[in-house]
Amino acid sequence: MQFSAALTRQFARSRTKGRASRGIKPRFAPYLFLAPNLIIFGIFVIFPALYNFYLSLYRGSSMSLSDMTFVGMQNYQQLFQREDLFWRAVSNTLVFVAGDVVATVLLSLAIAMMLNRRLRFRAFFRSAFFYPVLLSPVVVALIWKWILQYQYGALNAMLTQIGLQKIPWLLNSHWAMTWTIGINIWSSVGFYSLILIAGLQSIPSVLYEAASIDGASSREQFFGITLPMLMPTMLVVVILSLIRAFQSFDLIYVLTNGGPGTSTLLLVQYIFRNAFEFHQFGLAAAASFMLAVVLLILTGAQLFLGRRVNDAS
Amino acid sequence: MATPQSTAQASTRVVRKAQGTGIGAFLLTRQGAENATAADMVTYVCLVVGTFIMFAPVLWLILSSFKTPTELYRLPPTLLPAQINLDNYIGALQQFPFLTYLRNSVVVTTASTLLTLLINSMAAFALSKYRFRGRNALFMTILATLVVPISVIIIPEIVIVAKLGLTNNLLGLIIPPAATPTGVFLLRQYMLTIPDELIEAARIDGAGEWRIFWQLILPLSQPALAVLAIFSVMWRWNDLLWPLIVVNRSEWFTLQVGLSSFQGDNLTQWQYILAMTVLSLIPMTLVFLFLQKHLVKGIASTGLNG
Numbered sequence: 001m002q003f004s005a006a007l008t009r010q011f012a013r014s015r016t017k018g019r020a021s022r023g024i025k026p027r028f029a030p031y032l033f034l035a036p037n038l039i040i041f042g043i044f045v046i047f048p049a050l051y052n053f054y055l056s057l058y059r060g061s062s063m064s065l066s067d068m069t070f071v072g073m074q075n076y077q078q079l080f081q082r083e084d085l086f087w088r089a090v091s092n093t094l095v096f097v098a099g100d101v102v103a104t105v106l107l108s109l110a111i112a113m114m115l116n117r118r119l120r121f122r123a124f125f126r127s128a129f130f131y132p133v134l135l136s137p138v139v140v141a142l143i144w145k146w147i148l149q150y151q152y153g154a155l156n157a158m159l160t161q162i163g164l165q166k167i168p169w170l171l172n173s174h175w176a177m178t179w180t181i182g183i184n185i186w187s188s189v190g191f192y193s194l195i196l197i198a199g200l201q202s203i204p205s206v207l208y209e210a211a212s213i214d215g216a217s218s219r220e221q222f223f224g225i226t227l228p229m230l231m232p233t234m235l236v237v238v239i240l241s242l243i244r245a246f247q248s249f250d251l252i253y254v255l256t257n258g259g260p261g262t263s264t265l266l267l268v269q270y271i272f273r274n275a276f277e278f279h280q281f282g283l284a285a286a287a288s289f290m291l292a293v294v295l296l297i298l299t300g301a302q303l304f305l306g307r308r309v310n311d312a313s
Numbered sequence: 314m315a316t317p318q319s320t321a322q323a324s325t326r327v328v329r330k331a332q333g334t335g336i337g338a339f340l341l342t343r344q345g346a347e348n349a350t351a352a353d354m355v356t357y358v359c360l361v362v363g364t365f366i367m368f369a370p371v372l373w374l375i376l377s378s379f380k381t382p383t384e385l386y387r388l389p390p391t392l393l394p395a396q397i398n399l400d401n402y403i404g405a406l407q408q409f410p411f412l413t414y415l416r417n418s419v420v421v422t423t424a425s426t427l428l429t430l431l432i433n434s435m436a437a438f439a440l441s442k443y444r445f446r447g448r449n450a451l452f453m454t455i456l457a458t459l460v461v462p463i464s465v466i467i468i469p470e471i472v473i474v475a476k477l478g479l480t481n482n483l484l485g486l487i488i489p490p491a492a493t494p495t496g497v498f499l500l501r502q503y504m505l506t507i508p509d510e511l512i513e514a515a516r517i518d519g520a521g522e523w524r525i526f527w528q529l530i531l532p533l534s535q536p537a538l539a540v541l542a543i544f545s546v547m548w549r550w551n552d553l554l555w556p557l558i559v560v561n562r563s564e565w566f567t568l569q570v571g572l573s574s575f576q577g578d579n580l581t582q583w584q585y586i587l588a589m590t591v592l593s594l595i596p597m598t599l600v601f602l603f604l605q606k607h608l609v610k611g612i613a614s615t616g617l618n619g
Binding site for chain 2: 026027029030031033034036037038040041043044045046047048049051052055064111114115117119125126127128129130131132134135136137138139141142143144145146147149151152154157160161186190194218243246247249250253254255256257267268271272275281284285288289291292295296299
């Protein structure tokens, strides 16, 4: 990074003639500079986060608290005891998260290892895997809806060409979940591969040279050097993909809208549906509070484990 | 990365036999002293297959968008359209308020990105170049908002946005997302590397705080600002959940919200849906083609998204 002398020379040339500056006093300056950001955070992030718990103690279908009745922990009670749909969403989410995170970590590691080798067109390949990451979830969903379409989609067309039956991919609960996970991986694996490539490149090559002098095989080098040195980065990938998976909404909303039936209804969509379709704001707030607790635990675990792993290595 | 000599020699013998001159030798030559190994060939095949999997769905979308409905619904479908006709695109513009959606998306993305760059750089400047009481606490607070999951704020947001009169108002899509903790973090890290002496010199020359920020810090932070701009364009253009909460009248829908109404099972106007989807992915594809180097560098350095 070069801070050109020319730039500062130009700045000095346009200076005011010498006297103490008018305008913001340096003492107040930092607060003023921070103000717009902090105000927006306060109004639209911090306040709602706190207000959410407060809201979860009320019940009613209006949006203003004065029309709602205070019910204490009854919303939480209802979630635990009578809300079948909530537990359906929970189990769907757990299945989705498990499948997504495991496959994402393994695949992105494999891809990163391959993209780290010194091959021709390496930069092109790295970009190629990254392209789907840039697409919006809505676009991704529509692309795959067209491919998986029962009657006219490309996938079923290929099946019928080789003599097999068409499969109602997104209309079958098991396939819908599988494809939801698969499409989510398709659209995000390039991102995690990049993070892992950065991690791989930070492993000092002297380690590998020393190992090969000692006669270690590729496999021994992978498990003995690569994996342990990559642990902190792998942890980042695991936690990032976990947090993202738990909050998945956009892609699934357009791809299956929670269907067929409720087989791909995840937690954020459950919350969304409660608020927008059933107008049960208190209940939705309670469910989102519970999801937030889970996510806070995960984030805390990352910070804690991250420090442990960093200290260890 | 070095591979053990013995394995390299053995596989090289195999590979040398298999490859002749020409394409094989060209593809498998590595930028380095090592000779190609069998592992490299396998890697190459995997990468080519992977690239196909990444690009093919989008290519299929684009090809399909040029097909007439007859071609679309023919079994088995043809690979290429008979001709590149723009009927679907023209029809889509006529049948759906696509231009309205496009206008909204462009306005929101541009305005929000400019606002993001401004207020995030101001905050980063304050956090990196000033010493003041509460500096660390405020920085931690901003970082803490990264931790707040979107799911916990969507319900109250509906209430807050309504109370502030921002429902069905593009300002509601522009202002709230402009304060991003990732942006502040990114810019602060970069600004920390700007030598303090430059600022001191400017102060001695009598420049005010705002002039220091506007005419010294901002120009010097261009690389980081560029990365944040690309991120912000991507986030705002692709956003769905937030616009769904803020707008419910179709004249204020962004592109993503407009397209998301095609979530049913019985979609019949695929020709228009395909055309609109292609149009929606053009901006990010342009970013990909021309700016992906910056994006890749930005992500590798922060490891964050969002």
